Amino acid sequence: MVRIKRWLLAALVMSAGVSGFMLTKGTSHAATTDPQTFISTLKSPVTTVANQYKLYPSVMMAQAALESAWGTSTLTTTANNYFGIKGSYNGASVTMKTAEYDSNGQLYYTNxxxxxxxxxxASMTDNAKLLRNGTSYNTSIYSGTWRENAATYADAANALTGTYATAPTYGSSLISIIKQYGLNTLLDASASDSSSSNSNSGSTPKPKPVVYSKATYYGASGTQTARLSGQYATYRLYNHVKGTRANITKTAWSKVAAGKNVLVYLDMRGVKKDASTGKKTTWYRIRFAKNTSAKKYWVYTKALTLPTVKYTSGTAAVKVNNTVSGSYYDHVFNSPYLAKSMGALNKLTAKSYVADKQAIKTQDGYKSTWYRIKVGKQAYWIAATETAAAPQYDAVTYSAASGTKKLSAKYSKYTLYNHVKKTHFNQKTYKWPAGSKKGTKVTVNFKGVKTAYKTTWYRIQFNGSQTNYWVDARALA
Structure with a gap:
């Protein structure tokens, strides 16, 4: 279902000469410049439909008045369409000229x-279904208008701002109409009386309170960066994570220095758990200037292009250069997790630390390496840049080799590796292939000599396999 977010050229008042109440035979639209006549004519369908779909009749009446210019729009008088909904209804439609805006904000006209x-x-019912069922991309987009979620008609009217219509004054315009013509007393009171007559206690049931989504927040150092993605304009800027509290406001991208690939600064990550579905989404608090006092906004993660990080498990002894300035962090700095400084590098005084994870971060085409080290019982991330952290590997001199060798009598005392032992972070060990025994022939294709220990290693393959293994030369005869 498609809705209109701007005035239709066809929906403007037909002429200044229209006056009085007009009811066309065979239809049930109300064309009038007398609001009281409009209200009395539509009171029955509005209250019936609104109560059926558990909406506020006062808001529906105000919407119908605002969208149809009190029933005088051409679209309303010719098609009983009070809400400017595009498409066809049971195959029936009318074609009209309407004002639209292109991607550059230029006004143009089209049919x-x-x-x-x-x-x-039928028009009221169609609009009520839209408010109850939402859109294909967000079925709960109008849930703020539901009586179980909106404590007052004003809450329901304001929930239409930024969802049903982009005009920032849309909700206040509806509230103004409701107050001016007493629609809350006239229409919503009857709805309450109707529901209370079915109650054993005789009292009006209170609307259910709005249930907001919960968000868990993670603070971070404020100099981390990302860029606006190519689809940033699809999303919105908020003063809080959307749907986590009342009265959240939005800011148009036109109000900030936005654009694809524009650099933004991040200082907080939020993980929201949807109150209805339980689905988790990630949000970031951003600003458009490096100064930490600059105005901050919350955006959905897809509005940003974040650095990518590839993690590898392994082991290495890492020497920390604590004479350079810098920090160690709870996450890789500038990763999608964001990171918080946990201390200065010059506080790490041990000669070396054991690393159990390596991370390769790519940001704006630049790669950097990070290691997760154990400091006591805590794990922290440090950068390998500027010699802040250097893994300690054994030096090896490699050379080409060929020919065959046989497994020695003591082969099983040694281990097969994917690299020469203690030379790479992602060191892996393997079991000897089934059928291995003393005298089994293997093909040699590379040789390595550890410089410090003068020990020799061979890279081998077993018959019928293309897998390479490194093994100590003592495992071979």
Missing amino acids: ANFRKYPSAK
Whole structure:
């Protein structure tokens, strides 16, 4: 279902000469410049439909008045379409000229099909279904208008701002109409009386409180960066994580220095758990200037292009150069997790630390290496840049080799590796292939000599396999 977010050229008042109440035979639209006549004519379908879908009748009446110019728009008088909904209804539609805006914000005019309804009630019902069922991309986009979520008609009206219509004054315009014509007392009170008559206690049931989503926040050092993605404009800027509290406001991208690949600064990550579905989404708090006092906004993760990080498990002794300035962190700095400084490198005084993970981060085409080290019982990340952290590997001199060798009598005392032992972070060990025994022939294709220990290693393959293994030369005869 498609809705209109701007005034239709066709929906403007037909002429200044229209006056009085007009009811066309065979239809049930109300064309009038008298609001009281409009209200009395539509009171029955509005209250019936709104109560059926558990919406506020006052808000529906105000919407119908605002969208149809009190029933005088051409779209309403010719098609009973009070809400400017495009498309067709049971195959029926009318074509009208409408004002649109292109991607550059330029106004232009085009013809569009709008739904033609057999009655005002059908139009009310169609709009009520939209508010209850939402859109294909967000079924709960209008949930703020539901009586179980909106404590007052004003809450429901304000929930339409930024969802049903982009005009920032849309909700306040509806509230103004409701107050001016007493629609809350006239329409919503009857809805409450109707529901209370079915109650054993005789009291009006209180609307259910709005249940907000929960967010868990992770603070971070404020100099981390990302860039606006190519689809950033699809999302919005908020003053809080969307859906986590009342009265959250939005800021248009036009109000900030936005654009694809624009650099932004991040200082907090939020993980939201949706109150209805339980689905988790990630949000970031950003600013458009390096100064930490600059205004901050929350955005959904897909509005950003974040650095990528590839993690590898392994082991290495890492020497920390504690004479350079810098910090160690709870995560890789500038990773999608964001990172918080946990202390200065000059506080790490041990000669070496054991690393159990390596991370290769790519940001703006530049790669950097990080290691996760154990300091006591805690794990921290340090950068390998600027010699802040250097893994300690054995030096090896490699050379080409060929020919065959046989497994020695003591071969099983040694281990097969993917690299010469203690020369790479992602060191792996393997079991001897099935059928291995003293005298088994293997093909040699590379040789390595550890410089410090003068020990020899061979890279071998077993018959019928293309897998390479490194093994101590003592495992071979």
